[in-house]
Amino acid sequence: MLTEEVKTAYDNFYTNSDVAWRMLGAKYKAQNIVEVCKGLKPKKVLEVGAGDGSILHFLNEWHFAPELYALEIAQSGVDLIKDRNLPSLKEAQTFDGYKIPYQDNTFDLIILAHVLEHVEHERILIRELKRVAKYIVVEVPKDYRFDVDKRMKHFLDYGHINMYTPTLLRFLLQSEGLEILADKISMTATETVKFNEFVNRKAARTFTKSLKIELEYRIKKTLGNLLGRKKQEQFANAYTVLTQKSDQDLQIF
Numbered sequence: 001m002l003t004e005e006v007k008t009a010y011d012n013f014y015t016n017s018d019v020a021w022r023m024l025g026a027k028y029k030a031q032n033i034v035e036v037c038k039g040l041k042p043k044k045v046l047e048v049g050a051g052d053g054s055i056l057h058f059l060n061e062w063h064f065a066p067e068l069y070a071l072e073i074a075q076s077g078v079d080l081i082k083d084r085n086l087p088s089l090k091e092a093q094t095f096d097g098y099k100i101p102y103q104d105n106t107f108d109l110i111i112l113a114h115v116l117e118h119v120e121h122e123r124i125l126i127r128e129l130k131r132v133a134k135y136i137v138v139e140v141p142k143d144y145r146f147d148v149d150k151r152m153k154h155f156l157d158y159g160h161i162n163m164y165t166p167t168l169l170r171f172l173l174q175s176e177g178l179e180i181l182a183d184k185i186s187m188t189a190t191e192t193v194k195f196n197e198f199v200n201r202k203a204a205r206t207f208t209k210s211l212k213i214e215l216e217y218r219i220k221k222t223l224g225n226l227l228g229r230k231k232q233e234q235f236a237n238a239y240t241v242l243t244q245k246s247d248q249d250l251q252i253f
Helices: 004-013 019-036 054-061 075-083 122-132 148-157 166-175 190-200 207-227 229-235
Strands: 044-048 067-072 089-094 107-113 133-141 178-186 238-245
Touching: 019 054, 019 107, 019 133, 019 178, 019 190, 019 238, 044 054, 044 122, 054 067, 067 075, 075 089, 107 122, 122 133, 122 166, 133 166, 166 178, 166 238, 178 229, 190 207, 207 229
Parallel strands: 044 067, 044 107, 067 089, 107 133
Antiparallel strands: 133 238, 178 238
């Protein structure tokens, strides 16, 4: 169960005025979810750790599922989700970070987007997700880089206490009895990089800086396509995976 200090920290997070930034990031997260779920026709979808409802906004707009539900640890996040008045949203409520307040197999699909890196006991949460849904989509940032330990304060300031690569996430999910059905490696879109550079960081917007951002993205994309999966994973900024409960439960604890 989460401490009051953690809940308060996230309450404060959702009262910040960076709505445009969260919506921009959410658009691409929602696109990744839709892409890996291609072919699925879920009716009841739960987002766990739904934040301010930015991802749900796009899923509602794109008619991803007729019934959307949300769980969030921060009351301020739940309030913002409800304020969106999404037609597909059936319920939004707080939870303690681990215990899902629904019966077994209530949902067709659970979404866990940029949450797992914040979770102290990730296997406990994953087992709860398995209990209430057949399919689970997980997206994590690919924070890991060489010498990442030297940037510990940077990541802890964002609440990132776990590091994942695509390989490590697949190992975690499969060792908890989840079968990988589809996945996607993605780099941060250039419009998001530019927003972060010129709006969040307030750097001067110049043609040279904009061109550098565009070229870096295109070079990495081209090298990834030429050199294959390992190079794509190296350049990735996020990893999205669709799983389902497998017949053989490989849970190790």
